[in-house]
Amino acid sequence: MSDTQRATVGTPREAGASARLHRLFEGRRLTPTQRRIAHCLVRQAAAVPFLSSVELARLAGVSQPSVTRFAFALGFDGYPALRRHLRDVAPDGTGVDGRSNNRYQQAVQAEIDNLRQLASLLADPGPVERAGRLLAASRPLPVLGLRASAAQARGFAYFTAKVHPDVRLLDEGGSMLADRIDAARHAGASALLCFALPRHPREVLDALDHARDTGLTVVTIADGAFAPVAAHSDLLLPAAVGTGLVFDTVSAPMVLGQVLLEAMCDALPEAQARLEEFDARAVARGLFVN
CATH class of the missing domain: 3.40.50.10490 (Glucose-6-phosphate isomerase like protein; domain 1)
Known part of the structure; x- marks a missing residue:
């Protein structure tokens, strides 16, 4: 796993983006590979909306077809549609209950x-x-x-x-x-x-x-x-x-x-x-x- 993959959400702006991304995955049954992509989206919330499927696959350590299947699993027509959605939800915001919660806290919650x-x-x-x-x-x-x-x-x-x-x-x-x-x-x-x-x-x-x-x-x-x-x-x-x-x-x-x-x-x-x-x-x- 690269240093980029290990980066975590740090600012309130990034935390708000990650919280909205988590809501995109709620209630969905994702495979372990798809969850790995989801975690990459959360960790790289600011950058992902501008990445190609190949770049996202490289960041997540998966194959490009896996990224496409992930988009379909979330109900999108393909990765371009998912990326357009990510551009809408990626700006600023706050985490769960108005706090900047990281993904570990959200899992516990x-x-x-x-x-x-x-x-x-x-x-x-x-x-x-x-x-x-x-x-x-x-x-x-x-x-x-x-x-x-x-x-x-x-x-x-x-x-x-x-x-x-x-x-x-x-x-x-x-x-x-x-x-x-x-x-x-x-x-x-x-x-x-x-x-x-x-x-x-x-x-x-x-x-x-x-x-x-x-x-x-x-x-x-x-x-x-x-x-x-x-x-x-x-x-x-x-x-x-x-x-x-x-x-x-x-x-x-x-x-x-x-x-x-x-x-x-x-x-x-x-x-x-x-x-x-x-x-x-x-x-x-x-x-x-x-």
């Missing part, structure tokens, strides 16, 4: 907004409480998460194993995934929890269809009510992801996962006893330093 939206959704606790009861009653409990969702599934499975007697993590795809779902069902599982965050692997849809065919009730935490997994789930719990950085930020889905685990604990009579037993073992083993 977007996550705060996602958490506020989640808090609003949880004003009706019914869906989460129902999901908690379904998952608590499943013995064993398979927890599915592939690719970008694997970390969320793994973290949920780690904590859930402290209060649930049999949690089975499914974080690897391939031909054996259906076998592992079958094994869980044959062992007595009645429900499956899936974390499905962008980008959505086709394999997840196939796995959810297979799980439902075996008789499992599928509960899914996804990035929105209209995510591709919605039609493949029995109960969907939405939590928005942040798209302001090159890769998604997932604070809201992580919090929702912990909220769901809380609802499971309420439905597991033995949860407190299991936690106390684990704490006693941890002290005996000197497992933690605090």
Whole structure:
């Protein structure tokens, strides 16, 4: 990456331009390459409206066709139309809430907004409480998460194993995934929890269809009510992801996962006893330093 690419917005004029550029990307699903171009636009807000597509591609470290596809993704007829728009929005202005916010602050603010939206959704606790009861009653409990969702599934499975007697993590795809779902069902599982965050692997849809065919009730935490997994789930719990950085930020889905685990604990009579037993073992083993 060149020194030009590393330059950040410095003056209030530039910060205002970057804020208006960010609004151009809001609510759009961009690929990592397209996000890289978007970040270059923000960092070089004053210069970009006068650059050719080749020059912008060089600055962003991408190919020229990628710049053209980026313009189409934003709804323009091509890069010339996008550049004309950039000339209109690039002059002076202020950032979010009248302040000169840089792109890192804006990404954090977007996550705060996602958490506020989640808090609003949880004003009706019914869906989460129902999901908690379904998952608590499943013995064993398979927890599915592939690719970008694997970390969320793994973290949920780690904590859930402290209060649930049999949690089975499914974080690897391939031909054996259906076998592992079958094994869980044959062992007595009645429900499956899936974390499905962008980008959505086709394999997840196939796995959810297979799980439902075996008789499992599928509960899914996804990035929105209209995510591709919605039609493949029995109960969907939405939590928005942040798209302001090159890769998604997932604070809201992580919090929702912990909220769901809380609802499971309420439905597991033995949860407190299991936690106390684990704490006693941890002290005996000197497992933690605090």
